[in-house]
Amino acid sequence: MSREEVFERLNKVFQDIFDDDSIVVNEETTSADIEDWDSLEHINLVVAIEQEFNMKFNMNEVTTMKNVGEMVSIILSRIN
Amino acid sequence: MKELEYPFNVEEIMKHKKQIRKELLLKENLIEKNIAILGGSTTSEIKNMLEIFLLNYGIKPKFYESEYNQYYEDAMFGNEELDSFNPDIIYIHTTNRNIMNYPTLYDDEKTVKKLLDTEYKKFEKMWNNLFGKFNATIIQNNFEYPYYRLLGNKDASDIHGKVNFITRLNQKFYDYANEHKNFFINDINYVSSCYGLDKWANQFYWHMYKYAMEVPAIPYLSFNIANIIKSIYGKNKKAFVLDLDNTLWGGIVGDDGVENLDIGPEVPNGQVYSEFQNYLKDHKSLGVILNVNSKNEYENAIAGLNHPSGTLRPDDFIIIKANWNPKNINIKDISEELNLGADSFVFVDDNPAERKIVQTYVEGIATPEIDVPENYIQIIDRNRYFEVTNFSEEDLKKNELYKDNAKRSQMMATFDNYDDYLKSLKMKAEITSFKPIYLERISQLSNKSNQFNLTTKRYSLADIEEVNEDDSYIKLYGKLEDIFGDNGVISVVIGKIKEEDELHIDLWIMSCRVLKRNMEFAMMDKLVEKAKERGIKTIYGYYYPTFKNKMVKDFYQTQGFEEISCDDDGNKIYQFKIDENYKNKNNVIEVNE
Numbered sequence: 001m002s003r004e005e006v007f008e009r010l011n012k013v014f015q016d017i018f019d020d021d022s023i024v025v026n027e028e029t030t031s032a033d034i035e036d037w038d039s040l041e042h043i044n045l046v047v048a049i050e051q052e053f054n055m056k057f058n059m060n061e062v063t064t065m066k067n068v069g070e071m072v073s074i075i076l077s078r079i080n
Numbered sequence: 081m082k083e084l085e086y087p088f089n090v091e092e093i094m095k096h097k098k099q100i101r102k103e104l105l106l107k108e109n110l111i112e113k114n115i116a117i118l119g120g121s122t123t124s125e126i127k128n129m130l131e132i133f134l135l136n137y138g139i140k141p142k143f144y145e146s147e148y149n150q151y152y153e154d155a156m157f158g159n160e161e162l163d164s165f166n167p168d169i170i171y172i173h174t175t176n177r178n179i180m181n182y183p184t185l186y187d188d189e190k191t192v193k194k195l196l197d198t199e200y201k202k203f204e205k206m207w208n209n210l211f212g213k214f215n216a217t218i219i220q221n222n223f224e225y226p227y228y229r230l231l232g233n234k235d236a237s238d239i240h241g242k243v244n245f246i247t248r249l250n251q252k253f254y255d256y257a258n259e260h261k262n263f264f265i266n267d268i269n270y271v272s273s274c275y276g277l278d279k280w281a282n283q284f285y286w287h288m289y290k291y292a293m294e295v296p297a298i299p300y301l302s303f304n305i306a307n308i309i310k311s312i313y314g315k316n317k318k319a320f321v322l323d324l325d326n327t328l329w330g331g332i333v334g335d336d337g338v339e340n341l342d343i344g345p346e347v348p349n350g351q352v353y354s355e356f357q358n359y360l361k362d363h364k365s366l367g368v369i370l371n372v373n374s375k376n377e378y379e380n381a382i383a384g385l386n387h388p389s390g391t392l393r394p395d396d397f398i399i400i401k402a403n404w405n406p407k408n409i410n411i412k413d414i415s416e417e418l419n420l421g422a423d424s425f426v427f428v429d430d431n432p433a434e435r436k437i438v439q440t441y442v443e444g445i446a447t448p449e450i451d452v453p454e455n456y457i458q459i460i461d462r463n464r465y466f467e468v469t470n471f472s473e474e475d476l477k478k479n480e481l482y483k484d485n486a487k488r489s490q491m492m493a494t495f496d497n498y499d500d501y502l503k504s505l506k507m508k509a510e511i512t513s514f515k516p517i518y519l520e521r522i523s524q525l526s527n528k529s530n531q532f533n534l535t536t537k538r539y540s541l542a543d544i545e546e547v548n549e550d551d552s553y554i555k556l557y558g559k560l561e562d563i564f565g566d567n568g569v570i571s572v573v574i575g576k577i578k579e580e581d582e583l584h585i586d587l588w589i590m591s592c593r594v595l596k597r598n599m600e601f602a603m604m605d606k607l608v609e610k611a612k613e614r615g616i617k618t619i620y621g622y623y624y625p626t627f628k629n630k631m632v633k634d635f636y637q638t639q640g641f642e643e644i645s646c647d648d649d650g651n652k653i654y655q656f657k658i659d660e661n662y663k664n665k666n667n668v669i670e671v672n673e
Contacts, residue, residue, distance in 0.1 A: 019098035040124045043288070044094060047295045051091045059284055 314527025
């Protein structure tokens with residue numbers, strides 16, 4: 001799967017979780033950019049992404065991820 | 081909503097919860113309840129999921145959620161927000177993470193007992209305190225097993241083991257539950273074992289977010305809580321409507337012949353169907369009504385049900401529809417004959433096409449997605465259609481009651497004059513003020529009655545207890561028996577006395593199984609008598625229309641009330657001035673106190 005494809009599928013997950021079709025995520029996107037993205041929604045987001053890509057983040061990854069770009073890199077390293 | 085029935089797709093529910101919620105909020109006739117969640121760990125997602133499952137059951141929750149791990153402080157010392165919230169339900173979400181002190185290997189039995197007592201007393205105090213403060217129902221988690229065992233298998237039997245300690249603590253919780261009617265255990269020990277303890281206890285979620293179980297397990301937890309709550313508010317299903325061929329036995333009785341059906345101990349497939357028949361039959365003692373809806377010649381259906389290895393007999397069913405009608409039409413007929421809404425039915429059929437038709441044409445009916453026979457029980461059971469909370473004596477006898485009704489209909493056919501028929505039933509009623517032994521049944525009736533219900537006001541057991549103790553209410557129950565049997569408590573009237581001489585009727589309900597027996601007039605006579613004793617001059621009646629209670633829209637007129645107001649929604653207020661020479665309206669039922 002290419003980086004672009006991951007972004008595309010990831011974007012759909014974000015739209016579902018925040019119930020907002022206008023969301024477009026990019027490499028630099030962080031929780032500050034999406035209004036409803038608080039720590040509680042973050043959990044749901046992580047669970048939904050894990051289910052979408054059939055992979056698991058470990059604790060260290062979740063605590064150190066800085067933006068969506070890093071999230072995509074972890075997903076890519078896990079599924080390819 | 082199909083998505084919210086077991087087996088559910090957790091991924092879809094979690095991802096689309098916001099849309100699901102929006103859609104469910106459009107439902108009509110939602111009843112509103114205040115639910116306080118007192119958590120010993122994070123509860124945010126538990127609350128979100130609980131809301132969805134409750135909305136699906138027609139209950140619209142308003143939540144109070146304690147701050148993180150403040151369950152004890154909130155319960156013991158309270159706070160203004162919780163006090164003014166005045167919860168109907170208090171859900172205490174504690175888990176083994178909230179057990180403060182486990183035994184160590186150095187402790188003797190006396191010390192372990194003391195530890196056990198200390199842990200338990202903390203909870204007991206909390207529950208008693210909450211009961212003292214709120215007129216609410218408490219739902220309390222038991223404890224799930226720990227995710228590791230220091231002593232291995234000995235952890236279960238040795239007094240120093242965590243598994244042993246948790247088991248003993250749970251038992252103490254159950255003892256309390258058995259002594260308190262408004263207290264229910266949310267069995268997370270069972271739910272976590274069904275889910276798989278290793279997955280349930282995924283420690284990632286505890287250390288990251290202080291969730292005491294993994295987040296994808298939460299829908300199962302919340303579904304379990306929602307089932308207790310919907311049962312408390314009378315939203316359980318009431319009847320099974322069962323297909324026959326390949327549902328109650330293997331094979332097609334019309335084609336294969338009775339002797340070739342798979343049922344009984346000889347072959348694996350036969351064993352499966354035997355167990356399923358036993359499972360269904362056991363529901364009779366819960367007061368669940370069994371019916372048949374099958375595309376078959378009637379004789380063949382009966383022959384199949386008389387199979388020597390079967391446990392269900394034709395006699396176990398109230399209504400047997402074995403014909404070639406579309407199944408949704410049969411269901412409509414069954415609903416009318418039983419006088420029960422079809423939305424209280426569980427339709428079990430192995431054929432997905434039949435389920436689909438029924439699902440499409442019968443609103444609110446459950447059509448569990450059973451797949452292979454060996455999974456039938458599990459799929460039906462996990463849906464908790466008949467969750468037991470307040471189990472009453474009435475339930476044990478329910479099937480007999482419906483049978484008696486069927487006999488009455490037959491007898492009616494032999495009379496020309498309806499009054500003669502009623503007199504021939506030799507009816508005797510007991511109508512008087514609430515008695516403690518009936519409070520549970522009264523609450524149950526207030527939650528189950530939809531059609532003969534003037535205000536559709538629901539009373540939990542705690543609410544009824546409050547009414548019972550308050551002198552400013554006139555509260556009557558009515559029991560009715562006749563030559564065919566005892567119907568038990570079937571009618572309730574609650575009126576509030578205001579301004580010394582006014583009585584305002586908050587609730588007037590009657591079970592549909594005694595319709596057209598003039599019981600409502602006997603209730604009115606007694607109400608007037610009791611009102612007079614209290615110096616009441618005027619009785620006010622209220623009718624709030626729902627789409628189920630059209631049957632009683634002219635009820636107060638029939639009783640001689642006068643309409644005094646009607647708003648745009650059709651809510652009406654009536655008044656009845658008590659005449660000194662009030663004449664009793666009932667002359668077919670002998671009434672005693």
